Every structure is written in structure tokens, then in C-alpha cells.
Amino acid sequence: MSVPVSAEHEKIKKFDWEPSYFHRDAHYPTKYKIPPRTKDPFRTLVREYASMEEEKDDRTYGSLEDALARMSNPSEAEPRFMEVMKPVLAVVNFAEYGALKCASMxxxxxxxxxxRQGYLAQMLDEVRHVNQEAYLSRYFAKHAPDPAGFNSGFKMRAFDPLARPGRACFELFMNDDPITNAVNLQVVSETAYTNPLFVAFTELAAANGDQATPSVFLSIQSDEARHMSNGYATLAAVLTEPDNLSMLQLDFDTAFWRQHCFLDNFQGVVYDYFSKSRTMQSYRDYWDEWVWEDWGGSYIERLEPFGLQLPRWIGDAKRHVQWGGHTMAMVSAALWPVHAWRSDYMTEADFDWFETNYPGWEKHYAGFWTAYREMADPRHGQLALGSLAPLPPLCRVCQMPAVLPRPDINEMQLAIDSAGRRHAFCSAPCFQIFRQDPAKHQGLTWWEVNDGVELARYIEEFGLLRSDGRTLIGQPHLHTSERWLWTIDDIRRTSFVLTDPLKSLPADAFTRI
Known part of the structure; x- marks a missing residue:
């Protein structure tokens, strides 16, 4: 008579032991108390897990190399959407690496x-996801009509002004107490934000003719459902110890705000500005459904009797989602020369969609996009960077532009410390997070790193030219005619110099801390 799988699973867990040949506390200690036994979030034997994931990977890689490659699918996709896959894959791949580190810790x-069984399986999942997304980047580099940028995405995330905030966000998966890391990863990022990213985003990809991305992202999201279970099990274990509650709430509040600062603004740009064939929903609609109602209302609120409250600043996040993505899209477009992707201008059809879905959009943003479209022709010799005056400083904590949620109602706060160093913060929550532990947030912003550098020199130094050595990878449009393509000579003629805007602000605008 065969032994039930559940019985085998329980037996395997009994083989867990404490090794005597090293001290566990020496590696990644935690401030949290974790009970020695809890409910199992995974309940899948390794043998079953391995065969299941092997079958999924075979389908994913097989579809990319066989059917989709033979159909030349990327050439059929909307060019505007294909451009956004360059930063998306680079940034999300880094998040998967951070998740791998978190699970192993x-x-x-x-x-x-x-x-630990759930964490071990998640670690294996994250290794697979890193490889799947790197493979998709390679696939697009081979088959996309404009491959420039796909081949340099991983390098770009180290220096691009919008990829650096992504790194700052996803490094929170691996640079703190392991349980704090898990709150950022499993409880907030994977549970609140992977549905908008891996589910809703695949709908957008398919609507724009990209069939390769859904084949990979939906496979990944089937694993994320298990990772959400890991997050719930982690929370349940932490909540059983009363001494954990105050620490957990502080970490949870901080984790949500930090994930929101990057993910909501980044995804707002991706959803609303890089699609020609738009779905019926805007990013704000997706956020209301997946984050506000599903995650906040149906998940976190039900944990309140056990001691965990909704994130302290979730109301601020809801308010910011209305305009934050539009502001970020404007700043990103203005920075087009330093990107490894093309930033298309908005058309009248885009204007109509925005005004329908975000009433008041035309009043606050149409002027910029009209000017941006006029400056797309290099013969005019004008950069959109010059139209943003003054240029926004970057937040010391989240590294995002300090003009959120909208330039005319921005919530920027300025401070100067005892050493005379100036700091900008995009919001009161980021300022408060800084004051909780200033030592964690002393890194240089992109402006500070590149202060005084000529734009042309920056582009050459970071390899942002195409194979001809003169045409920029980034462009303020999707035109392919040589007349429309900006070259390094066009950039030199502008004589534009990158300057840290924080230096020019008056001293009386800063609060002493």
C-alpha cells in the first residue's frame, strides 16, 4: 500500500536538524522572534516541485525558440511597447536577483x-526567474526590429537615472534584517504588486502584439502565487510573538512606502505611456483593484485583529497614484538622451485617452507633450531638459524626482544636516524614513554623481551610442528616417551640462536637522 504524499511530506520535515559544525547566528541574525513550528505554506514535495517547474520551463523556452521565433513575433508588436520592454526587463530582473538573495537569507x-521548505522552493524559483527574464532580453535582442538597448539593459540599470531608483527599491529585498527583507519582498512587492506587473501587464503586452512577454510573465506569476503564501506564513509566524508587533508595523509601513515610491510611478509610466493599443483600464484603475481593494482591503485589513494595521501612508499613496505616473513620464521623457530606449511623443489620440481616464490631465501635462513633440526634430536643436526649469532634485531616500505627485502641488521637503550636506525628499514619508535611520540613506543621487558633466561626454562614456558610433540609442520619437535621428554632434551643439539642482536652491529653503 502506497504512503500518502502528505504523510511523506510530514516525514521529510522531521529530518530538519540544527547543524553542530557552524553557528547559525553568525550569518544573518534577525531581531524578530520566530516560533519553531508553524503551518506549512508550501506543501509540495521537492520531487513534485521539480517536475512541475521543468514542464513549465520547457513550455516557456520552447515557445520562444520555436513558434514565436518562426512567426517573428517581436516585429509584429507595437514599436512603442517594445521600447518599454528594455527598461522593464532590466529592472525586473534585478528585483528577481534581490528576491533570490532574500529567500536564501x-x-x-x-x-x-x-x-524553510517554502523559502527553499522560492529561492529555486527566483533563480529560474532571473534566467527566464535574461533569456527574454536575449530573445528580443535577436528578434526585435530595434535591438539596441536590449543588449545593454543590465549595465544600464547601474547608471540610468530612472533605473537607479529601481535598484534602491529592490535592494530592500536583501540589505537589512532577513524578516524586514521578507516584508518588503513577500508581503508588499509580491503580494501587492506582482498581479499588476505579471498579470495585468501581460494583457497590455498581448493587446500591443507582443506574445513573447506573456509566455514568460504568466509562467513567473504562477510561482508568485506560492511566494504570496510564503509571505502570509511569514506574517503569521511573526504575529504570534507579541514582542514583534511594534517592529513589524514600523518595517511594514516603511516597506510599503518605499515599494510604492518606485513601483507605482514606474508602472504608471509603463502602462499609460508606452501603449498604442490600450486596454480599457488605466494604471490607476489597476491600482485601485489590485493594491487598494484586493491587497489592502481583502488581505491586510483582515490581519488587524492580530495586530497588523494598514500601512500608515497608504492614503497618501492612493492620492499620489492619480498624478505620479504622469509626472514621472514627463521627467523620463525629458531625460531621453541618457536612456537606452526611445521615448515616443504623445499624439492627439493619446491626449484624448488621458483626459478621459485622468480628468484634468490636459491642463497640467498637455503643454509639455506638445512642446516635446515639436522638439523631436534634431534640426531644431532643442532638448526637452531645457523646458523643465528648474530641474527637480532627487529624493535622498527613494532617488525619485522630488516633484511628486505633480509639479504644481509637489510635496518636496529640503533639509541640511550638521555636516552642511543638503538633502531633498520627495515627500514627508521619505523625510521621516530618513530621520529614523539617516545612516542608511547617505548614497549619492544621480545628479550628485554627474554634477558638472557635459551631456555629450556622459552619453559617450556610458555607451549610449549605436553601432555606428554617432547615433544615440535613445530618441525622442520612433522615427527611423536618418533626418529624425539625433546624433552625438546634435547633442554637442546644445552645450548642455548636467547640474545638480540642489546646489542652486536658496539656503533659507532648508530645514536644519
Missing amino acids: LVDTVSNPEL
């Missing part, structure tokens, strides 16, 4: 066999 830290 948890395996080392948490002496709980039920939780």
Missing part, C-alpha cells in the same frame, strides 16, 4: 522547517 536564518 531566510533559509539560513529561520529555524522553522515548515517555513
Whole structure:
């Protein structure tokens, strides 16, 4: 008579032991108390897990190399949408790497066999996801009509002014207490934000003719559902210890705000500005459904009897989602020369869609996009960067432009510390997060790193030219005619110099801390 799978699973967990040949506390200690036994979030034997994931990977890689390659699918997709896949894959791949590190730290830290099995499987998932997304980048580099940028995405995320905030966000998966990392990763990012990214985004990709991205992203999201279970099990374990509650709420509040600062603004740009064939919903609609109602209302609110409250600043986040993505799109477009992707201008059809879905959009943003379209022709010799006066400083905490949620109602706060160093913050929450632990937030912003550098020199130094050595990878349009393509000579003629705007602000605008 065969033994039930559930019985085998329980037996395997009994083999967990504490090794005597090294001290577990020496690696990644945690301030949290974790009970030695809890409910198992995974309940899948390794043998079953491996065969299941092997079958999924075979389907994913097979579809990319066979059917989709033979159909030359990327050439059929909307060019505007294909451009946004360049930063999306680069940034999301880094998030997967951070998730891999987080899960491996948890395996080392948490002496709980039920939780550790889930963490181990998640670590294997994250290795697969890193490889799948790197493979998709390679696939697009081989098959996309304009491959420039796909081949340099991983390098770009180290220096691009909008990829750096992504790194700052996703480094929170691996640079703190392992349980704090898990709150950022499993409880907030994977549970609140992977549905908009891996589910709703695939709908957008398919609507724009990209069939390759859904084949990879939907496979990944089927794993994320298990990772959400890991997050719930982690929360349940932490909440059983009363001494954890105050620490958990502080970490949870901070984690949500930090994930919101980048993910909501980044995804707002991706959804609303890089699509020709738009779905019926705007990013704000997706956010209301997946984050506000599903995650906040149906998930976190039900944990309130156990001691965990809704994130302190979730109301501020809801308010910011109305305009934050539009502001970020404007700043991103103005920075087009330093990107490894093309930033298309908006048309009258786009204007109509925005005004329908975000009433008041035309009043606040149409002027910029009209001017941006006029400056797309290099013969005019004008850069959109010059139209943003003054240029926004970057937040010391989240590294985002400090003009959110909208330039005319921005919530920027300025401070100067005892050493005389100036800091900008995009919002009161980021300022408060800084004051909780200033030592964590002393890194240089993109403006500070490149202060005084000529724009032409920056482009050459960071390899932002195409194979001909003169045409920029980034362009303020999608035209392919040589007449429309900006070259490094066009940039030199502008004589534009990158300057940290924080330096020019009057001293009396700063609060002393």
C-alpha cells in the first residue's frame, strides 16, 4: 500500500536538524522572534516541485525558440511597447536577483522547517526567474526590429537615472534584517504588486502584439502565487510573538512606502505611456483593484485583529497614484538622451485617452507633450531638459524626482544636516524614513554623481551610442528616417551640462536637522 504524499511530506520535515559544525547566528541574525513550528505554506514535495517547474520551463523556452521565433513575433508588436520592454526587463530582473538573495537569507536564518521548505522552493524559483527574464532580453535582442538597448539593459540599470531608483527599491529585498527583507519582498512587492506587473501587464503586452512577454510573465506569476503564501506564513509566524508587533508595523509601513515610491510611478509610466493599443483600464484603475481593494482591503485589513494595521501612508499613496505616473513620464521623457530606449511623443489620440481616464490631465501635462513633440526634430536643436526649469532634485531616500505627485502641488521637503550636506525628499514619508535611520540613506543621487558633466561626454562614456558610433540609442520619437535621428554632434551643439539642482536652491529653503 502506497504512503500518502502528505504523510511523506510530514516525514521529510522531521529530518530538519540544527547543524553542530557552524553557528547559525553568525550569518544573518534577525531581531524578530520566530516560533519553531508553524503551518506549512508550501506543501509540495521537492520531487513534485521539480517536475512541475521543468514542464513549465520547457513550455516557456520552447515557445520562444520555436513558434514565436518562426512567426517573428517581436516585429509584429507595437514599436512603442517594445521600447518599454528594455527598461522593464532590466529592472525586473534585478528585483528577481534581490528576491533570490532574500529567500536564501531566510533559509539560513529561520529555524522553522515548515517555513524553510517554502523559502527553499522560492529561492529555486527566483533563480529560474532571473534566467527566464535574461533569456527574454536575449530573445528580443535577436528578434526585435530595434535591438539596441536590449543588449545593454543590465549595465544600464547601474547608471540610468530612472533605473537607479529601481535598484534602491529592490535592494530592500536583501540589505537589512532577513524578516524586514521578507516584508518588503513577500508581503508588499509580491503580494501587492506582482498581479499588476505579471498579470495585468501581460494583457497590455498581448493587446500591443507582443506574445513573447506573456509566455514568460504568466509562467513567473504562477510561482508568485506560492511566494504570496510564503509571505502570509511569514506574517503569521511573526504575529504570534507579541514582542514583534511594534517592529513589524514600523518595517511594514516603511516597506510599503518605499515599494510604492518606485513601483507605482514606474508602472504608471509603463502602462499609460508606452501603449498604442490600450486596454480599457488605466494604471490607476489597476491600482485601485489590485493594491487598494484586493491587497489592502481583502488581505491586510483582515490581519488587524492580530495586530497588523494598514500601512500608515497608504492614503497618501492612493492620492499620489492619480498624478505620479504622469509626472514621472514627463521627467523620463525629458531625460531621453541618457536612456537606452526611445521615448515616443504623445499624439492627439493619446491626449484624448488621458483626459478621459485622468480628468484634468490636459491642463497640467498637455503643454509639455506638445512642446516635446515639436522638439523631436534634431534640426531644431532643442532638448526637452531645457523646458523643465528648474530641474527637480532627487529624493535622498527613494532617488525619485522630488516633484511628486505633480509639479504644481509637489510635496518636496529640503533639509541640511550638521555636516552642511543638503538633502531633498520627495515627500514627508521619505523625510521621516530618513530621520529614523539617516545612516542608511547617505548614497549619492544621480545628479550628485554627474554634477558638472557635459551631456555629450556622459552619453559617450556610458555607451549610449549605436553601432555606428554617432547615433544615440535613445530618441525622442520612433522615427527611423536618418533626418529624425539625433546624433552625438546634435547633442554637442546644445552645450548642455548636467547640474545638480540642489546646489542652486536658496539656503533659507532648508530645514536644519
